[in-house]
Amino acid sequence: MTTTMSRRGFLKSAATTTAFLYVGASAQGAAAAAGSADAMLTPFVKIDSDGNIFAIVKHFEKGQGPATGLTSLIAEELGVTMDQIGYEFAPSNPALYANTFFGGFQGTGGSTAMANSFMQYRQAGANAREMLIKAAAAEWGVDAGALDIQEGMVTGAGKSAPLGDFVAGAAEFAPSENPRLREPSEWKIIGNPATRRKDSPIKVNGKAQFAMDLHLPNQMVAMIARPESRGGVVVSFDDTDAQTIKGFIMAQTLPNNAGVVVYAEDTWAAIQARDMLSVEWDMSGAEARSSQEIRDEILTALNAAPTYNVNKADQAAVKAAVDGAAQVVEKTFYFPLLAHAPMEPLNCTIEQTAEGKIVLHDGCQAPTGPHMAYQQIFGLPAEMIEINTMLAGGSFGRRATPDADYQVEAALAFIMTDRSRPVKLVWTREDDIRGGYYRPAAGHKVRIGLDESGKIVGWDHHVAAQSIMKGTPFEAMAVQEGIDHSSVEGTADGPYMIPSMSLGLTDTQKATSLLWWRSVGHTHTAYVMEVMMDMAAKAAGKDPVAFRLEYLQGEKDQARKAGVLKLAAEKGNWGNPAPGNVQGIAVHKSFGSYVAEVVEISGNLDDGIRIEKVTAAVDCGIAVNPDVIKAQIEGGIGYGIGHAMRDQITLADGAVEQYNFPDYEPLRISDIQAIETHIVASTEAPTGIGEPGTPPSAPALANAIAQLDLRVAELPMTENGVYFA
Amino acid sequence: MAITLKLNGKTHTVNAEPGTPLLWVIRDELKLTGTKFGCGVASCGACTVHMNGEPVRSCQTYIEDVEDAEITTIEVMEEDKIGAAVQQAWLELDVVQCGYCQSGQIMNAVGLLRENAKPSVEEIDEYMYGNACRCATYQRIRAGVQRAAEILEA
Known part of the structure; x- marks a missing residue:
């Protein structure tokens, strides 16, 4: 099978040689959204002559839900129930299965699985439906416009038959560039919180094959x-x-x-x-440095002028605005190396x-x-x-x-x-913890000037971090004018409308090997932005929610961020914690999605604190599988908080000092008592969900702990004065 | 050396050296792969099986110590009343994400419910503490145990 084969030829050969019907659809819509004009044939639906239907899933399933999500899109448009369709993972063939946001590259990442597939898979499902209907119409001698497919049955004009009856006939018709997509009002699967995961059954009985x-x-x-x-x-x-x-x-x-x-x-x-x-x-030639040297290098860099002026600000003017402010709020932060430690080595x-x-x-x-x-x-x-x-x-x-x-x-x-x-x-777990690739170490130094009314008049921000992208094949794409965007994303591009902001970046020497880690740069930028917002609000004598809203007065982007902030505050009883408890809040946009979280904790610094509840609000556009979205927010929160609580990778003379879970302790069931997630209803295109739950979780916890008069600016928390009961 | 093993109601004769973890006999020799390798040091619970009805970490259970025991794995949990209830609860709540730890979670949860038909949240947290889930599905695991208890009570 090659891309030069005509669509018609492809369909015919597929249908005649294997008795399968693969249905392709133009990816034009999705490709256009990604800034490319290329259209290509993409076979995403397989129907065998017995009528068994499969979605061909181009994204791997690591728990984040594409086996369910992409299958949902096909099922919805084709007109079958989720029980009537299976799924198979696509082979490696970037000509057919590239991530439409990644150029010609087939892969999963950046929380793009649903975002890049939404139109592509719906069009594929819709084309399958239209071709089957045309075949049925021809066979029955009726008008195709009178037919629809519902629950796997081609129905209309007084007739009804399983869609499998028309597989061979459907191959005689070509898919269209613009098949009719079902209206949102027709949706039965998309947006339905009752839709269950396709991969659950095999994951509860030991049959799942990893x-x-x-x-x-x-x-x-x-x-x-x-x-x-x-x-x-x-x-x-x-x-x-x-x-x-x-x-x-x-x-x-x-x-x-x-x-x-x-x-x-x-x-x-x-x-x-x-x-x-x-x-x-x-x-x-081996890595020989120790964590202390890496930390010293980063903190030293933060006290010198940054190498890169990320937002091309008038740095002197911003500094002058901060220096001349009625009040200056400042903090220096440090984030250690972290391992991913997926459960399957x-x-x-x-x-x-x-x-x-x-x-x-x-x-x-x-x-x-x-x-x-x-x-x-x-x-x-x-x-x-x-x-x-x-x-x-x-x-x-x-x-x-x-x-x-x-x-x-x-x-x-x-x-x-x-x-x-x-x-x-x-690999063993020890190989994974010790020989792996790590979230880079990073530091931030921020100085915020407030005027007498508590308004921000200057925000001077310097990031010193080890670059993930430099020296990799992705450098040309991800690094512009020397700036590795992944070091500053979330600070350089957030919706906050901060007057007089300067963002500088300094690269520090790489340590061992570095890699993106769930939410990449947002793992540290969200922490710094949201802790600084909290500190500034307190210095201004304002409520942290109200203070943030002052800087979210703009159109759509700001309004959506404000929307989740207000929703989380409302649902999390912001300002009214249970007796003896304190709360912290954080909000962040990443991978196109907006997430706010309220963390409520009990206890005190001497006897230990306990995380009682996390209340999250998420706006990720159209919620295709609401329950999968909730699960990803729950997991994202757990991943963010677990590492912020007690994890770090440290080096001694270049060697990783941790070995296995006993010294890289995972989040445990008792660490978070409850998580509640609320989804904002939206008609916007779907955006990321695998990662966006993570960034606000640690700063929301940090802001709650700050209510106990401890401002944690260096992670992990357990190494910096916090004891969890 | 040849060792006789009673696993999932059947007797197997396996060839393994003393000191071989039960985990690797189950996975590599008997090819029952529902029991997972996660850490090898009994710190994640992914390898949990039942020995005479009680959860044990198969990565730290040696083959020579199980000769007279009944070993049960995730593959036959649907035949167990409690196991089936836990699986049903896991499906109703879609507890799983990546799913790699979930055989162990389910085996441990069955052990809990066998001892305690209606565990409190604190009892669930205490019993399930050693079963790590890197996807952090813990909210649903906790709810799943409670739901399974309800199913069994009905």
Whole structure:
């Protein structure tokens, strides 16, 4: 199948050779929204001759809900119930399944799965409906305008039959550029809070197949011994002791000398054999710094002039405005490295087929990355590489790296074998915590000038952070005039209308390896913006909600942010906590969505505090699956708060000091007593939901703690004076 | 060495060295993959199975210690009255997100309800504390246990 094949030819060949009908739709709408004029054929609906219907889901499922969401769009437009449609993950084929916001790249990230698919999938479902109706109309000799599909039945003109009866006939019709989309008033699935997740049943009975669960016949398990500090290389190794482990097969140095691969018959043998390996490392080029040095570098940078003037402000004028203000509110913040620690440790399996194809089985977040890397590693054309996307046990950003790190490791491990046996690369939790990619360390220094009436007259803001994008293939796209937007997003581009603001940025030296982490730059910018807003409101003697609203007086963008702020305040009983409790609030826009959260805590600093309730309000445009949205807000809050409470990755002479969950402690069930989420009704296009719940959570908690007279400006909280009961 | 294992009502003879965690026998040898590897140090609960009806962490349970025990995994929970109720509650509330920890959550929740038909929020939090969920589905896990208790009471 190639993109040069005509749509008609594609449909015919698909229908005749496999008895399946794939229905394509123009992606013009979605592509236009992403700033591209390209239109392309995109097969998203598969109907077999038995009438079984499948949505082809182009985004991987890590729990954030696209298997349900994208299937909902097809089901709604086609006219079937959610029980009448299944789903399959798309193969790696960016010509057909690219993220329309990512150029020609197939991948999931930036909370774009629903946003980039909304029109594309609806059009695909609508085209399927129209083609089936045309086929039925032709067969019945009636006017197509008299027919509709509801609950899987083509109905009208006094007739009714299952849509599966018309699959072959439908292939005779071409999809249209502009199929009729169902009106929102017709929607039964989109926006319905009763819609259940498609992936729940297999996830409660053990049948769900994550990549970790794959056991290909005759597979070997590979595990890699890596250096204590990133950048160390293998000099030599001794596997004498490893050979005593039953199931040990062999050990070899990776072609890039980054580690030693142990091959074994099963996972436990691999774990044991790797433990018994003795490796001599050359650490001369390895990361050698410690967390204290990284922190010192960032704090020092904040006290010097910034390298980049992000918003091209008159920095001297802003400084003068702050210096001359009636009152100055200022704070310096520091954020440590963080690990993603998805529940399923990283793994993937590679095999070579009899035809010489390379197949990667992976909970694959960004198929185009490993697909391109594999073409180089194996010297094969794209069509000789297949990616089988399986369920992923979480990611939080970790499964998409600019260098396709673990998929490349697996490929390198595989090419050193005779390729007769599949190789399954498995990371342990220790590998994940210690050898991973981290949310960069960052610092902010902010000085706000208030006039006598408590109005902001100047906001001088300096960010010093380790750049995620520089030095990666994404640099050209993400870095402009030297500024890595991911270091300042959320401060550089928020809806607040702050008069006289200066935003400076200084890059600090990278440490180990850095990566986007659920909500990327917003993980620290939201914290700083919302804690500073809280401090400024208090200094001005104003209510924190009312104070923020003063700077949200504009049109749509401001109004939507104000809307969630007011809704969260109302639903969270802002200003009226339960006796003995205190509250904090924060609001932030990220990935196109607006989220406000009220955190209510009990206790005190001496005996410990407890998070009693988080009340969230979210505006993410049209709420396609309201219950999935609520779940993502709940999860986003938990992820943000859990790490802010007690997690950090620290380095000692370049080596990560944490090993496993006991010292990178996850949020636990007792940490948050309740979360309540309210969704703003909207007719706007859907925007992100996987990440936007995270940014306001930690500052809302920090602002609640500030009510107890402790202003936490450095994370994690437990290392900075907060004790959680 | 050959070890006889009673798992999900069937007797299996497996070949494993002493010291082998039950987790890897279940997953790699018997190919029952509903039981998950999460941390390997009994700190996340993803590997929870039942040993004589009580939840244990299979990553820290050694094969030589289970020879006379009845081991039960997520794969047969639908045949268990409490297990089926918990699964039903999990479906009603769509507790899962990525789902990787949920076999362990369900196995632990069944253990709780077996001991305590109507646990309070505090009792749920205490019993479920060791089962980590990186997606933070905890609100729904708590509600799911309460819902399962209701289903069982009805």
